[in-house]
Amino acid sequence: MRQKQTQRTVLVTGGAAGIGRGTVALLAQRGYDVAVADLDRPDAGTQAAYFRCDVSREPSVRDCVRAVLRRFGRLDALVNNAGIADPADPPVERLSLQAWNRRIGVNLTGVFLMTKHCTPHLRRTRGAIVNIASTRALQSEPNTEAYAATKGAVVALTHALALSLGPRVRVNCISPGWIAKSRLSAKEHAQHPAGRAGRPEDIGELVAFLISDAAGFITGQNFVVDGGMTKKMIYV
Numbered sequence: 001m002r003q004k005q006t007q008r009t010v011l012v013t014g015g016a017a018g019i020g021r022g023t024v025a026l027l028a029q030r031g032y033d034v035a036v037a038d039l040d041r042p043d044a045g046t047q048a049a050y051f052r053c054d055v056s057r058e059p060s061v062r063d064c065v066r067a068v069l070r071r072f073g074r075l076d077a078l079v080n081n082a083g084i085a086d087p088a089d090p091p092v093e094r095l096s097l098q099a100w101n102r103r104i105g106v107n108l109t110g111v112f113l114m115t116k117h118c119t120p121h122l123r124r125t126r127g128a129i130v131n132i133a134s135t136r137a138l139q140s141e142p143n144t145e146a147y148a149a150t151k152g153a154v155v156a157l158t159h160a161l162a163l164s165l166g167p168r169v170r171v172n173c174i175s176p177g178w179i180a181k182s183r184l185s186a187k188e189h190a191q192h193p194a195g196r197a198g199r200p201e202d203i204g205e206l207v208a209f210l211i212s213d214a215a216g217f218i219t220g221q222n223f224v225v226d227g228g229m230t231k232k233m234i235y236v
Contacts, residue, residue, distance in 0.1 A: 008125075009033040009072040010211065011065070013055050013114055014082030015048065016040040019132060019179055022200020023079060023207050024048050030208055035068045037114075038082065055082045055110030056102075065117040075121040077211035080111040080154075081132040085147045092145050100146045107150035111157060115171075122169045128211040129171040131158050132203070135226050137175055151175070155222045162220030170219040172210045176203050177226020193228030 015036035028047035053064035158173035
């Protein structure tokens with residue numbers, strides 16, 4: 001077992017792509033030991049240790065957390081980022097129970113299971129948890145019932161955990177808006193009061209702050225990071 005008493009370790013679920021990948025890269029640059037828990041393997045150049053994990057299955061989560069502790073010897077922060085969304089979800093009357101349960105399993109139960117198995121280790125280091133929800137917890141598009149329900153539940157779970165785990169473990173939540181995964185048009189960027197859509201590193205920067213000692217007085221909060229879109233009046 002590699003013991004590091006001064007090097008902090010962060011476990012990021014869903015760290016192989018998107019917001020997770022951007023967060024992993026930023027935290028590695030800031031000097032953290034980073035563990036990625038994902039079903040997919042990160043890019044070869046990723047400066048993080050990879051642990052294959054299905055966050056919806058407790059045996060997989062338990063094995064993953066044990067492996068991280070064997071590798072790094074400590075855990076200082078957990079970023080619950082893993083989640084699935086399907087823009088092609090059907091109307092609610094045709095949404096299958098299987099699809100509903102899969103989203104609940106990954107997006108919500110995954111947060112619970114990872115938190116459950118990481119908490120004893122986070123207590124020892126007076127660590128922090130950051131859950132990644134979505135602005136869909138606050139506003140919706142048609143046919144997003146499963147995704148919106150899970151993300152709303154993550155926000156509520158966050159403040160419940162903050163009370164249960166404090167003061168030794170702080171728990172906060174980030175609700176990203178439109179985080180661009182591909183090249184957008186100038187018109188799409190201009191929709192945002194901030195003048196552009198989000199980037200994965202925008203979320204990574206806030207994660208880095210929330211798990212740092214500088215955020216020691218912040219817990220139980222949901223931070224909306226959306227370039228101002230949830231405050232924008234829309235007239236049709």
